[in-house]
Amino acid sequence: MTVETFEIPVKEVTDVQTIKTTCAYCGVGCGIQATVSHSQRTVAVKGDPEHPANFGRLCSKGSALAETLDLSSRLLEPQIYGRTASWDDALTLVASKFQQVIEEHGPEAVAFYGSGQLLTEDYYVANKLMKGFLGSGNMDTNSRLCMSSSVSGHKRAFGSDTVPNCYEDYEHTDLIVLVGSNTAWCHPVSFQRIRQAKENNPNLKVVVIDPRKTDSCDIADLHVPVKVGSDVALFNGLLAYLYQENALDQDYINQHTEGFDQAIQAAQLDAFNVATVAEKCRLAPHVVEIFYRWFKETNKTLTLYSQGVNQSSSGSDKVNAIINCHLATGRIGKEGAGPFSLTGQPNAMGGREVGGLATQLAEHMEFSEQDRDIVQRFWQSDNVTDKPGLPAVDLFDAVANGKIKAIWIMATNPVVSLPNADKVKQALQQCEFVVVSDCVAHTDTLDLAHVKLPAAGWSEKDGTVTNSERRISRQRALLPLAGNAKPDWWIITQVARKMGFENAFPYETPADVFREHARFSGFENSPEQRLRSFNISGLAEITDEQYQSFPPTQWPIVSSDALQDINNFENTKRLFAEGGFFTPTRKAKFVAVEHRAPQNAPDADWPLILNTGRLRDQWHTMTRTGLSARLNQHKPEPFVEITPADAQANGLEQGQLALIESQWGKMLARVTVTDRIAQGEIFVPMHWTAQFSSHSRMGGVVNPVVDPVSFQPESKHTPVRISAFSAAWHGFILSRHPLVLDGIDYVVLTKGNGYFRYELAGKRDVKNWQGHLAYQLKPYSGELDWQTFQDQTKKVFRTACFHEGELQAVLITGPDSHLPEREWIGSLFDPARETELEADERMALLTGKPPLGTPDVGKIVCACFNVGAKTIENAIKDGKLTTPQDVGKCCKAGTNCGSCVPEIKEIISAVNS
């Protein structure tokens, strides 16, 4: 037998390459310039100076993208029932199982659940398969949780899901009204752009309407701390006020709108004067008055809104209440004036364009006979669904009650993010067939899957995304696919082919999908046929090369002339300034709305209102941001914000653990006493999952209440109660290696630079810590040396273990939450430093403080440059600094994304007072 040897041709690759792509995080959709070294599999990212969304800026999350590319947490092979399988076996099983369920129970028994993380091409293929060929409307997405109220509001008012304005308006406006949007943390680059615009334009005023005094208030001229859920009354009141003050644009109303009379009547009935508004919204009358007057007096008014508006049982009505005010003043689609929904996810908009919500059919078409007919003919399928599918919450209810028997979840983590999330978990546990495609190996959802499909990660994805201002940007692969991972569009295409739809799913590249999508958007799209807002048919003939080099461009792109010179293509920056809506009459519709209180009211048993939201440095369920040590430093633990009075009334102290309970579930979080929130309300961040915490999943607590129009959950308002979690001990572990800490009441994991950090608390003492740690570390480290500090009377036990001089883990426990800071100990695990500790470092280890002479930088404030509070304090003291700019010059803090500037300001005022 002879062995043949092959000469493997070496492909000429220039090792270092600069590639433009788009950030993986929020809906701002920032352009990124990535420098890729293929031989090292390393990526360095910076903002793309030419991208119109960010012009070179990046926030802390975007800046840290390169730190999330480690393959250790990736899912790299398909798995069937926990065992590695071939793609062919996995895809065959998915195809046959879905087919079998449809044959036995009909198409309503299957569902896809997608995500704003999917690329437009992925979304298109998934939506086409489900709605066009499997014949079910059950394709919903996590955009339901963030955008669907805006979609509904847009559709009701404009006849289409269309954002009228663009980011450039920040630089042209004189009044920005931020409603329910902590832009400073959730869309940091937009916020920086607004901050800059404000510096450049002294006339620009900013009003922040938010129950909480968020960091966005840092640039606010007026903070309107509206009662949670009362926005409709506030904007109805505004409409009534503008009417009263004769500040309306009657021409615009007459020419381009319908339904004003009903809307103004409803508004007046709901909120006929400032006093009524002040009462309904729990505001000081003069605050309402100032806001209304500014709005009245400022033609160039831009209202930016996001989850605080959308995530509500009256979310759609809130959106329309806002749009009503803009329609009535003709301030829409004009330079510096318009209602502007800020999307949460990188491609929520792209999903909406292809029709990836259960309440949409495809390409801005719905379920009318005409629309269905168009879709049937374009897709050449006689099995196009004729009715909407189930929106997220209902969809998982249907999983729970067995109506849906096979579900495929793509790139999202509903076990964490959906309301009443414990029920979602149970539903998936008992579901007959659960497929999850994801890029990471463990999520709370993935862990329940029967078939796991390894999807391409951000750095490998190739396709397009659309940001909040309708701008389509390319996301380009920086690195080859990791392991056996595949793009989502490819995976779905293969399943479709195995189900017998090979003719309808001929795609070999994302460009193939994009061309069909572009063609479809223009198919019979004319005033004479079925006019739709979304139209990129100008790109239907885009070549592979043109697709590859396609620059960020706003839709609509109707003319194929665009392809001749796309770089000089005239974007349609703004829409509707001169009407031209997509209703049958081409007129916008005022929607008469009235204030409705959130569905579940607080009562004696559940006296507080739980509000939820994002943190600056985390993204969704932390599957990516949780990997970046830098990002984990800002807020490493789930916390609950509560007023001093409510804290006292409930026996809570700063830093203590609290148990938050609703009728639906419970969670633990650390108490942050603050006056940034209103009395009667508490706030928790949304990000923590079972992967990172034992009992801190916010989703389990949130009430499963949805908006009747958009079906978006009311995540910002759940009646709860709070009490002290009386732990017998508190502690933390920093370990070089991951640990399993079962049976401890409170465990929160954060990834640090070279270590895993576990925050701990328990009701029962742990008898033999050293034994536990030794057992778990043995596979990594072998024999260990121990350092211990014990004060049994005070319940203090601290220990550190070493292997041949290298620090392996540090455990610190005590009777209460007053534990040493973690930063310095964490720094000792830094892979860049000598592994052996200096003698004085070793002796100081269990104090948590550096030995004298080593600077203690304090808690990290600036995550971009890793600058700590103490460094900043010292810089302020030494240099007698008074402005954040000075601080930035001195120690770089706040000079990148700038989202820590409010904190730096606080430090300045604390030091200087």
Next chain:
Amino acid sequence: MKQQLVVIGNGMAGMKAVEELLSAAPDKFEITVFGAEPYGNYNRIMLSPVLCGEKSIDDIIINDRQWYEDNHITLHAGPDKAVVNIDRTHKQVIAKDGTECHYDKLLIATGSNPFILPIPGHDLDGVIAFRDIFDVNKMLSYSESKRHAVVLGGGLLGLEAANGLVQRGMDVTVIHSNEILLNRQLDDTAGHLLQLELEKRGVKFKMSAKTTALIDNGEGHVCAAQFADGVELPCDLFVMAIGVRPNYKLAEAAGIHCERGIVVSDTLQTFDPSIYAVGECIQHRGDTFGLVAPLFEQAKVCANHLSGHGMAKYKTLPSATKLKVTGINLFSIGDFIGDEDSEIIKFSDPSAQVYKKIVIKNNGIIGVVLYGDTKDGAWYQSLLEQRTNIEEMREYLIFGQAYFG
């Protein structure tokens, strides 16, 4: 005319008292000192470094003969000048060679004698104590020609002797009756660390052992040591370092009240108002002494009274222990074991050779053991002596004074 002060004992306690007196009342007394050793006054606690070769005899002399002359002190030094009788009736002392000397005030500082275990063979050649320059010289000469040394006693002195003899090239085994070395100064953890460290340096140990006999080589010299468990070790030099007994024979013979030592008041006065006593020979409120710190304190108080100031009172405070073995730092003070009412704070890092333990009662430190890192010993001692309330300091207390800057 000056009064006559006679001091019996040219050791550390007596001379410290004289030094204090000279500074407090330089012209009050004419001073005469009797010493049984033929030297000036030397620092006995530095004999260990001499044995190790780290210091010479000259290095440890505190006051040479010139000093006595300079201060107009008459020194009678040498075996012949050992005082054999105190004639209280005539207020005079008589030395072995017949020298007589009148006193107005007498200070007895006769120190202590090493305890010699009365086992068969204890009087053989090669069986010595570790007390004075004579003993050190003897050990040094043995180390030049002999191989096997056995040191009886795992206390401070025994370990220092063993360490010195190892340094001098001998094969040394320490015999200790307890299972813990320095069991009067260290708890088991610290004792164990110390044993490991000394073993690294070549010292061998036989713990919880009872010596039953020393064997004659046939020429009146020791050649082996026998133990209760039947083991027999070769032995050319047998050093007894199992403690000292106050040397009060002279005082007792003179009719001064003695119990386990010469009983003194808080002013270091004996039952005879003209006679004072300080140092290892005394018994104060039931305590006898073996460490240098209280001796110096006694000397101060005694000088205060001799000089006529008459203000000070002696009070026994816990005193700190250190082991004079280069590279081994240990510190021990007070009640380092504690009882059911006390609380313990511990820090240990065996592989870094560090162990610390603080015993606390009613929010005050009552005892401390430090091994390896003793730099905060003095600080703990002052917290203990001043009964500082450490409640607020507790979290960082064991990490040292640096955390309270």
